[in-house]
Amino acid sequence: MTLVQKITGWGLFIPILIFALYGIVQEVQAGNFRYVRNQTYVEECGACHFAYPPQLLPAETWTIVMSELDDHFGENAELDVETSTEIVQYLHAHALGVAAPSRMSKMMRNIPDEPPLRITEFPAFKDAHAVVKEQLELSSIETGFLSPCADCHRLANSGIFDKELLHPGYGPASWGSSKPE
Ligand code: HEC
Ligand code: HEC
Known part of the structure; x- marks a missing residue:
């Protein structure tokens, strides 16, 4: 050498x-809470996209998502009964409102009676991300644009979404007037 x-x-x-x-x-x-990861969940529900931490949706919403896997946002994500039972139990045990870790309880704000199936359509989520539209100079935020959480939130895999812990270049303070790559 x-x-x-x-x-x-x-x-x-x-x-x-x-x-x-x-x-x-x-x-x-x-991390003032412990984020419990389930290997089956990460493998099965992280195959096509980021494995969303259970505390992002209420238990009832996870029930609906899990019962409609044959038509999952236009894809077939069906699982066998055993795998799906394990995943449902995991999601329910750590759903929004049960685990309620530090900042995530904000997601509960203004939830309609029939909550949407997408995390990205919750009122509190939209409020938290209004600044993204402004900073990226988008006319609107298209469905699915904010779904890959880990692209911007660098500790998303640990269930941490604090705005202070975005990837460098994705915080409003550092965006300035130019768009990130
Ligand atoms: C075959 C691929 C595939 C698998 C496997 C899969 N998903 Fe998805 N999922 C999708 C697609 C496609 C979308 C829509 C993404 C978009 O609009 O960009 C989606 C979106 C979602 C959303 C909404 C995200 C948002 O925008 O807020 C949730 C929640 C979700 N999936 C949960 C799950 C769970 C739970 C599992 C495991 C049981 C799972 N997914 C497995 C393809 C998959
Ligand atoms: C394009 C980048 C981007 C993506 C993708 C994204 N976010 Fe964010 N998120 C941000 C920014 C920027 C903020 C901080 C806004 C501000 O300064 O108030 C934020 C704020 C948040 C907050 C509030 C944090 C706090 O400290 O108040 C939560 C919770 C959150 N995001 C969760 C998510 C989840 C869950 C996903 C995926 C479903 C996601 N975000 C996808 C950029 C993103």
Whole structure:
């Protein structure tokens, strides 16, 4: 290995290490609740999209989502009875209103009598993301545009969506007048 290769190697490695450590510290600080992950859920419901943490929807809404998997937002996501029973139990045990971790209880605000099936259509979700439309200079936010939570929320996989913990470049403060890539 030449000296140049060594320097380039460490030059990449050290920032990555620092970034990772920084992430862990922030995660510990933000995590005043323990996010329970279920492997079956992550595998089955994370196959096509981000595996949405159970505390994002009320138990009744998860029941409906799980009972209509053969026509799931235009896709067939059907599961066998055993797998689906395990997933329903997991979702119910940690649904919105039960686990109610730090910031997520905000999602309960103004929920209509018949809640939508999409997290992204909850009134509190729309309120929280009104600024995205403004910052990205969009005329409207299309259905599905905000569904990949982890694209912007860097600790989404730990169930943490604090606005202070967005990916660099996705916070209104850092967006300034230009759009992120
Ligand atoms: C075959 C692919 C596929 C699988 C498997 C799948 N989904 Fe989906 N899911 C979709 C599609 C497509 C959408 C709509 C995404 C969009 O509009 O961008 C969606 C959307 C959702 C949404 C609404 C997201 C929003 O916009 O707020 C929820 C909740 C959801 N899925 C839950 C689940 C659960 C629970 C499972 C496991 C039982 C699951 N999905 C498995 C394809 C899938
Ligand atoms: C295009 C980027 C983007 C996507 C995708 C996105 N968000 Fe956000 N989200 C934001 C921004 C930016 C804010 C902060 C708005 C502000 O400054 O008030 C935010 C705020 C939030 C908040 C309020 C946090 C707080 O500290 O008050 C929650 C909860 C949240 N998002 C959940 C989600 C979930 C769940 C998804 C996926 C279904 C999602 N977001 C998808 C950009 C995004």
